[in-house]
Amino acid sequence: MTDLLIRNLRPMGAATTDMLIREGRIVKMMPGIDAPDAAIEDAKGAIAIPALVEAHTHLDKTLMGMGWYENAIGADLRGMIDNERAERRRLNHDPHRQSMRHALALAGNGVTHIRSHVDVDTDNGLAAMKGVLKTRDALRDVVEIEIVAFPQSGLMIRPGTAELLDEALAMGADLVGGLDPCGIDHDPKGHLDTIFGLAEKHGKGIDIHLHEARQLGAFSMELILERTRALGMKGKVAISHAFCLGMEDWNRTQALLEALADQDVAILTTGAPSIEVPAVKRVLGAGIRMGAGCDGVLDTWNPWNRPDMLDRVRIVAQKNNMRSDVDLALALEVCSTGGAAVMGVTGHGVALGSNADLAFVNGETLAEAVAVGGPVALTVKAGRITGRAGQPLMEAP
Numbered sequence: 001m002t003d004l005l006i007r008n009l010r011p012m013g014a015a016t017t018d019m020l021i022r023e024g025r026i027v028k029m030m031p032g033i034d035a036p037d038a039a040i041e042d043a044k045g046a047i048a049i050p051a052l053v054e055a056h057t058h059l060d061k062t063l064m065g066m067g068w069y070e071n072a073i074g075a076d077l078r079g080m081i082d083n084e085r086a087e088r089r090r091l092n093h094d095p096h097r098q099s100m101r102h103a104l105a106l107a108g109n110g111v112t113h114i115r116s117h118v119d120v121d122t123d124n125g126l127a128a129m130k131g132v133l134k135t136r137d138a139l140r141d142v143v144e145i146e147i148v149a150f151p152q153s154g155l156m157i158r159p160g161t162a163e164l165l166d167e168a169l170a171m172g173a174d175l176v177g178g179l180d181p182c183g184i185d186h187d188p189k190g191h192l193d194t195i196f197g198l199a200e201k202h203g204k205g206i207d208i209h210l211h212e213a214r215q216l217g218a219f220s221m222e223l224i225l226e227r228t229r230a231l232g233m234k235g236k237v238a239i240s241h242a243f244c245l246g247m248e249d250w251n252r253t254q255a256l257l258e259a260l261a262d263q264d265v266a267i268l269t270t271g272a273p274s275i276e277v278p279a280v281k282r283v284l285g286a287g288i289r290m291g292a293g294c295d296g297v298l299d300t301w302n303p304w305n306r307p308d309m310l311d312r313v314r315i316v317a318q319k320n321n322m323r324s325d326v327d328l329a330l331a332l333e334v335c336s337t338g339g340a341a342v343m344g345v346t347g348h349g350v351a352l353g354s355n356a357d358l359a360f361v362n363g364e365t366l367a368e369a370v371a372v373g374g375p376v377a378l379t380v381k382a383g384r385i386t387g388r389a390g391q392p393l394m395e396a397p
Contacts, residue, residue: 011350019048022383024383046362065396081184109374111143114146121164126168156190178191182219239268291342332366
């Protein structure tokens with residue numbers, strides 16, 4: 001592996017310096033480094049931050065590059081789920097091609113790690129899983145992809161799905177997912193017993209979509225916590241969305257936050273503008289690991305989201321009414337080192353010995369970089385440049 005010398009960078013917005021990267025790690029930071037055998041890159045005063053982490057998305061869903069999709073369904077969750085399952089076939093959706101487009105776009109925008117939920121259902125079987133597994137292998141040197149086998153269409157209401165999840169985990173999925181045990185499956189005990197049973201069987205973690213709001217969501221969350229505690233899965237469970245933590249009953253949510261912290265259950269947010277979401281400062285203040293993601297991007301569900309985690313920092317900050325420079329830097333941290341911590345990535349930082357997984361952003365300060373947005377000037381993965389000016393160096397199919 002060729003050494004990389006990056007000149008004229010500002011680590012986390014500090015004074016300008018140089019950085020030497022060797023064997024995928026930061027080995028020296030000081031002005032005027034001499035490394036005659038290294039490849040040289042001029043950062044031109046850009047701020048070096050730990051690479052952005054997309055900790056909640058759906059690589060298998062995007063329609064990027066397939067033209068505009070006319071959404072006639074609206075915002076009904078069950079309707080969107082059923083519509084997407086049917087549209088995959090009508091549109092001749094290729095999950096490998098589409099996940100390549102999505103993942104590479106993220107890499108161009110400063111991302112080095114992705115957690116993607118991938119649909120497993122009795123209509124389309126394991127087609128999406130096979131496509132994203134192929135993408136994970138193809139992009140191994142560009143971006144690390146963690147796959148959640150996800151029963152998007154339901155589990156108990158669709159017999160045969162549990163067996164497909166079992167097969168997906170055996171094929172190489174990293175975690176097992178779940179979805180609204182009450183709201184979708186109407187059988188929280190059966191749903192959670194199945195999910196936790198599969199996790200125990202395969203020795204893998206769990207990441208559950210919990211859209212259920214208020215008291216219903218709190219009830220499901222308590223059941224998740226109960227099983228996490230009983231099965232000794234502390235630190236191996238994450239809850240995505242967790243909208244119930246945004247309800248107005250703060251005494252109720254504080255008790256949930258304390259229980260989540262006790263079992264080290266991570267929270268993953270999208271900062272969704274249309275519903276109450278977990279408050280970033282309250283979650284972090286409770287000592288809970290927290291990351292963020294863009295959710296689905298340009299798919300049959302919605303036209304809004306972008307494959308751009310710097311843009312997601314802005315959305316999370318706005319949703320949380322974060323305005324001060326310190327708060328904007330905190331939102332950025334959630335979307336970088338926060339997501340890395342949820343995914344179990346160690347050495348994610350801008351310090352001697354850290355992994356050379358970096359994003360270079362423009363601005364005088366971290367806050368300005370968030371407020372102004374991209375494009376990300378440079379993406380570096382394990383000491384290799386993978387993106388420049390918001391675009392991946394590898395061509396997408």
